[in-house]
Amino acid sequence: MKTKITLKQIAAQLGYSVSTVSKALTNSPEISDDTKRRISEFAQLSNYKPNSMAQNLKRQRTNTIGVIIPNILNPFFAKVFSGIEKYANAKGYNIITYISNESLNKEIQAIDLLSNGAVDGFILSIAEETQKRNEFSHFQEVIKDNMPIVMFDRISDSVDCDKVIVDDYDSAVHATQHLINMGCKRIALLTCEANISISQLRKNGYLDTLNVNNISIDDDLIITTNSIEEYDQKLENLIQNIKIDGIFALDEHASTLAMKLAVKKGFKIPEELQIVGFADGAWSRRLTPSLATISQHGPQIGEEAAKLLIDRIEKKSEKNVYKTTIIKTELRYRDSVKK
Amino acid sequence: MKTKITLKQIAAQLGYSVSTVSKALTNSPEISDDTKRRISEFAQLSNYKPNSMAQNLKRQRTNTIGVIIPNILNPFFAKVFSGIEKYANAKGYNIITYISNESLNKEIQAIDLLSNGAVDGFILSIAEETQKRNEFSHFQEVIKDNMPIVMFDRISDSVDCDKVIVDDYDSAVHATQHLINMGCKRIALLTCEANISISQLRKNGYLDTLNVNNISIDDDLIITTNSIEEYDQKLENLIQNIKIDGIFALDEHASTLAMKLAVKKGFKIPEELQIVGFADGAWSRRLTPSLATISQHGPQIGEEAAKLLIDRIEKKSEKNVYKTTIIKTELRYRDSVKK
DNA sequence: TTGAAAGCGCTAACAT
DNA sequence: ATGTTAGCGCTTTCAA
Numbered sequence: 067m068k069t070k071i072t073l074k075q076i077a078a079q080l081g082y083s084v085s086t087v088s089k090a091l092t093n094s095p096e097i098s099d100d101t102k103r104r105i106s107e108f109a110q111l112s113n114y115k116p117n118s119m120a121q122n123l124k125r126q127r128t129n130t131i132g133v134i135i136p137n138i139l140n141p142f143f144a145k146v147f148s149g150i151e152k153y154a155n156a157k158g159y160n161i162i163t164y165i166s167n168e169s170l171n172k173e174i175q176a177i178d179l180l181s182n183g184a185v186d187g188f189i190l191s192i193a194e195e196t197q198k199r200n201e202f203s204h205f206q207e208v209i210k211d212n213m214p215i216v217m218f219d220r221i222s223d224s225v226d227c228d229k230v231i232v233d234d235y236d237s238a239v240h241a242t243q244h245l246i247n248m249g250c251k252r253i254a255l256l257t258c259e260a261n262i263s264i265s266q267l268r269k270n271g272y273l274d275t276l277n278v279n280n281i282s283i284d285d286d287l288i289i290t291t292n293s294i295e296e297y298d299q300k301l302e303n304l305i306q307n308i309k310i311d312g313i314f315a316l317d318e319h320a321s322t323l324a325m326k327l328a329v330k331k332g333f334k335i336p337e338e339l340q341i342v343g344f345a346d347g348a349w350s351r352r353l354t355p356s357l358a359t360i361s362q363h364g365p366q367i368g369e370e371a372a373k374l375l376i377d378r379i380e381k382k383s384e385k386n387v388y389k390t391t392i393i394k395t396e397l398r399y400r401d402s403v404k405k
Numbered sequence: 406m407k408t409k410i411t412l413k414q415i416a417a418q419l420g421y422s423v424s425t426v427s428k429a430l431t432n433s434p435e436i437s438d439d440t441k442r443r444i445s446e447f448a449q450l451s452n453y454k455p456n457s458m459a460q461n462l463k464r465q466r467t468n469t470i471g472v473i474i475p476n477i478l479n480p481f482f483a484k485v486f487s488g489i490e491k492y493a494n495a496k497g498y499n500i501i502t503y504i505s506n507e508s509l510n511k512e513i514q515a516i517d518l519l520s521n522g523a524v525d526g527f528i529l530s531i532a533e534e535t536q537k538r539n540e541f542s543h544f545q546e547v548i549k550d551n552m553p554i555v556m557f558d559r560i561s562d563s564v565d566c567d568k569v570i571v572d573d574y575d576s577a578v579h580a581t582q583h584l585i586n587m588g589c590k591r592i593a594l595l596t597c598e599a600n601i602s603i604s605q606l607r608k609n610g611y612l613d614t615l616n617v618n619n620i621s622i623d624d625d626l627i628i629t630t631n632s633i634e635e636y637d638q639k640l641e642n643l644i645q646n647i648k649i650d651g652i653f654a655l656d657e658h659a660s661t662l663a664m665k666l667a668v669k670k671g672f673k674i675p676e677e678l679q680i681v682g683f684a685d686g687a688w689s690r691r692l693t694p695s696l697a698t699i700s701q702h703g704p705q706i707g708e709e710a711a712k713l714l715i716d717r718i719e720k721k722s723e724k725n726v727y728k729t730t731i732i733k734t735e736l737r738y739r740d741s742v743k744k
Numbered sequence: 745t746t747g748a749a750a751g752c753g754c755t756a757a758c759a760t
Numbered sequence: 761a762t763g764t765t766a767g768c769g770c771t772t773t774c775a776a
Contacts, residue, residue, distance in 0.1 A: 070522070070550065072769060083747045088771060098745055113550070115521035119462040120769035123752050128458065130501070138483050138490075139687075148477050151504050160523065162469070162499050165490050182454035183409070183753090184499065211409065211452070322691040329693045348478075349688045352661040354668045411753055422763045427755060437761055459753035462768050522769090 071112045080108055091116075122183075130160040131375060132180040134190035136168050136220070140318070141346035142364050143191065146218060149368020150189055157376050159186075168194040174204045186379045187214040189371045192222060194292075198261045200224075214378040218371045220262050228374040228383070229390040230367050234264045237360045237395040238271025241314055241342045244397060246279050248404040250312030250340055252287060254304060256324055257316035258297035260290040268316050268344075294319060305331050315343035321350075325357055325402065341402040355401035363393050410451045419447055430455075461522075469499040470714060471519040473529035475507050475559070479657070480685035481703050482530065485557060488707020489528055496715050498525075507533040513543045525718045526553040528710045531561060533631075537600045539563075553717040557710045559601050567713040567722070568729040569706050573603045576699045576734040577610025580653055580681045583736060585618050587743040589651030589679055591626060593643060595663055596655035597636035599629040607655050607683075633658060644670050654682035660689075664696055664741065680741040694740035702732050 073091075077084045082105065090097045090105040091114075108114075122128045133150055135143045147163070154161055162185055164176035173193045180188070188208070196202070197220060205225045209215055218230040245253050255272050257265050269290065276283055286308050289300045297320065304310070305327045313328070315321035321343025325335075333339040335355050342358045343350075350357035370391050377383045399405050412430075416423045421444065429436045429444040430453075436444075447453075461467045472489055474482045486502070493500055501524055503515035512532045519527070527547070535541070536559060544564045548554055557569040584592050594611050596604050608629065615622055625647050628639045636659065643649070644666045652667070654660035660682025664674075672678040674694050681697045682689075689696035709730050716722045738744050 074769075084770080085748075085772080086746055088769095089746090092771085096745065101745080113546075115517075117462075117522040117769050119458055119467065119522050120752090121771080123456075123458040123462050123754090123768090124770050124772090126752070138477075138487050139480065141478065141480070141483075144477050144480075144483050148504060151477075151502065155503070160501050160518070163490065163502050164494070165487060178454075179499070183456040183458050207452075322688075326691055326693055346688075349661075349685075349691075352665055352688075353692060354665055413753075423754080424756080424764075425762055427753095428762090431755085435761065440761080456753050459768090460755085462752090462770090463754050463756090465768070 070117070071114050072117070073114075076105065076109060076112065076114060080105060127379075128160075128184060128186050129158055130162055130185045131372070131379075132162050132164070132176070132185035132188045132190075134164045134166055134173060134176050134188060136166050136191055136193050138163075138165050141349070142219075142318075142362060145364025146191070146368040146371070149365035149370075150372045151368070152365070153369040153372035154376070157372075159372075159376065166193040166196075170195040170199060170201055177204050177208055181208050181211065181213055185213075187216070187375045189216045189218065189368075189375055191218050192220040192263075194259070194261050197222070197263055198292075214375060216371045216375040216378070218367050220264060222263070226388055228371075228378060228388050230371045230374065230393065231390065232264075232362050232367065232393050232395050234267040234395075235271040237362075237397070238268040238314070239275045240271075240395075240397055241360060242272045242275035243279075244399075244403065245312040245314065245340055245342060246275070246281070248336075248340055251281065252284070252310045253281075253312035253314055254287040254289070254308075254310045254324075255314050255316070256289045256297075256301065256320040258289075258291055258294050258320050259317045261292050265290070265316050272314055289320075298323065301327060311339055313339065313341040313343070315341070315345075318343070318345040321345045321357060321359070322353070325353060335402050336404050340404060342397070347398065350398075350400065358400040358403040359398050361396045361398050363395070367393050409456070410453050411456070412453075415444065415447060415451065415453060419444060466718075467499075467523060467525050468497055469501055469524045470711070470718075471501050471503070471515070471524035471527045471529075473503045473505055473512060473515050473527060475505050475530055475532050477502075477504050480688070481558075481657075481701060484703025485530075485707040485710070488704035488709075489711045490707070491704070492708040492711035493715070496711075498711075498715065505532040505535075509534040509538060509540055516543050516547055520547050520550065520552055524552075526555070526714045528555045528557065528714055530557050531559040531602075533598070533600050536561070536602055537631075553714060555710045555714040555717070557706050559603060561602070565727055567710075567717060567727050569710045569713065569732065570729065571603075571701050571706065571732050571734050573606040573734075574610040576701075576736070577607040577653070578614045579610075579734075579736055580699060581611045581614035582618075583738075583742065584651040584653065584679055584681060585614070585620070587675075587679055590620065591623070591649045592620075592651035592653055593626040593628070593647075593649045593663075594653050594655070595628045595636075595640065595659040597628075597630055597633050597659050598656045600631050604629070604655050611653055628659075637662065640666060650678055652678065652680040652682070654680070654684075657682075657684040660684045660696060660698070661692070664692060674741050675743050679743060681736070686737065689737075689739065697739040697742040698737050700735045700737050702734070706732050 077087045090102045166173040215227040221229045313324050345359050350359045416426045429441045505512040554566040560568045652663050684698050689698045
């Protein structure tokens with residue numbers, strides 16, 4: 067960045083004006099082929115690359131999108147991220163990433179730092195704290211400033227913007243119904259991420275499905291907490307002392323610890339106990355027995371979110387009309403359930 | 406980004422000159438307290454934020470670093486990434502990410518697209534293809550252009566830059582020696598990522614440790630390949646037909662599949678067979694039995710890399726003298742090994 | 745076909 | 761204490 071050559075220098079070296087050089091390099095028809103050749107040869111040689119800050123400033127566009135993710139260590143978010151990256155790069159966009167670590171403050175800070183011309187729009191999934199506190203004004207303000215946002219997975223109905231979600235309710239219905247079809251009568255519902263919006267949707271799917279099947283709801287079978295410690299302790303108790311024949315777990319930690327404790331306790335899986343959970347597919351396959359999961363198509367979510375945002379940035383979407391895309395999940399029948 | 410207010414507009418509104426407004430907002434001592442107050446109040450109200458592209462252009466600095474990662478779905482890279490993000494943000498830097506997907510071309514493209522003033526430097530881990538083809542000129546060129554690079558984990562000796570690595574050789578010695586101490590005589594060495602530099606280091610650690618302990622090297626116990634399919638097939642054969650009492654696996658897939666097949670085959674772990682591998686800690690704990698792994702301190706690697714780069718960008722490092730930081734690994738004794 | 749000039753939004757040296 | 765001016769590197773309109 068020190069020795070970088072500029073248009074001005076090329077112009078000086080070659081005895082042209084800056085504007086001629088600029089036009090020549092963008093292959094403008096105004097310039098003669100001869101000059102173009104000379105100039106581009108020289109540019110090539112001196113390894114000229116147009117300074118993107120200057121271009122951005124001029125164009126009032128950055129071709130960059132801001133991505134705010136609650137936690138990159140969660141494989142689901144990593145997958146969505148890879149989908150965003152893929153689509154955005156293909157369209158010539160860069161990505162600036164912030165990790166909110168589930169913190170409202172960090173989320174606000176990220177939006178603040180990037181909404182000053184550094185990006186053309188945002189893709190984000192709402193931090194847990196933000197959802198818990200119901201504090202969405204930082205989103206609304208930035209949208210009012212004409213900066214488009216696309217939310218995925220963890221969204222808020224109180225924010226008007228494009229969204230990409232998974233059919234959480236349906237997936238829960240599907241999973242619960244499968245367990246019931248396979249003979250489960252006492253299905254536990256487990257989560258240690260009760261705060262986030264999708265957990266509630268999934269829980270509703272579970273409750274409604276029990277109702278539809280005339281299975282009474284037993285609160286002893288339900289653990290919904292926000293604390294991992296509390297979850298671990300309650301689960302230990304549940305597995306030891308409560309009779310169950312099915313488990314439906316709403317997050318990765320809930321799923322895998324349930325599996326581990328059940329194996330330890332000596333449950334025959336899936337004969338005596340069947341388990342379905344939300345968890346990373348690759349790792350779920352590595353467990354013994356492999357864990358049946360709900361596949362959420364993370365990369366596809368990311369690609370769709372990027373598409374929505376870029377269409378919005380490039381004014382291909384209708385103004386003030388926002389889309390919500392629902393990505394279908396699939397139940398992956400693995401060894402932890404009967405078929 | 407449409408309705409954004411600029412210095413010029415504030416100046417016009419308030420009847421000051423642009424420079425006065427600029428100075429007032431940066432709290433310059435040249436400006437009277439009174440004016441400062443008026444201007445900053447107005448700025449506040451109109452939600453003014455200095456346009457970062459304009460600032461970058463002026464300052465010839467972006468406060469942005471480019472991160473190129475082979476594969477974000479690998480939890481190790483995700484962890485390093487989170488470390489980079491944390492440190493960089495604390496220092497006021499943004500992060501633009503590219504995922505090379507192990508491809509040389511994508512790596513070259515990323516460097517090309519970002520080395521035009523979009524970032525102040527790079528942090529990267531070399532793509533597999535790049536290491537296989539021994540093609541490092543894209544790094545060297547960008548360094549020659551005064552753009553600093555920090556490499557981590559997968560590095561190349563032929564590139565002069567700051568580096569952060571893990572004591573791969575030592576960690577392999579440590580793991581192998583532990584297996585030997587715990588009574589293993591026939592230790593398999595497994596990897597499906599033979600191409601990358603660190604695999605070779607780890608393999609050497611294994612070989613040397615066997616030698617030191619007067620254990621002869623048996624090629625039947627060694628699977629080193631770059632193809633997952635080939636690995637799966639060879640491993641199946643090894644587990645079925647070759648006598649072993651220990652496994653040392655160099656990557657996540659190699660480790661977990663070995664564990665899974667060994668459990669399936671009915672090995673008593675760790676009594677009859679002990680396993681150590683490189684894999685994500687959180688998930689390794691979730692396996693039954695939990696898998697002993699070598700902890701690589703991903704976040705710390707990321708933080709250190711970011712520190713090296715930012716020091717370099719801010720000229721706090723001595724010119725032309727490059728540092729290599731070695732992060733110590735630790736063996737996590739879990740249920741797959743004796744203690 | 746080429747060049748001059750203005751301007752994107754900001755900073756800062758240099759007037760006043 | 762405030763303003764004028766120049767300039768970061770580029771694009772683009774208008775003039776030659």
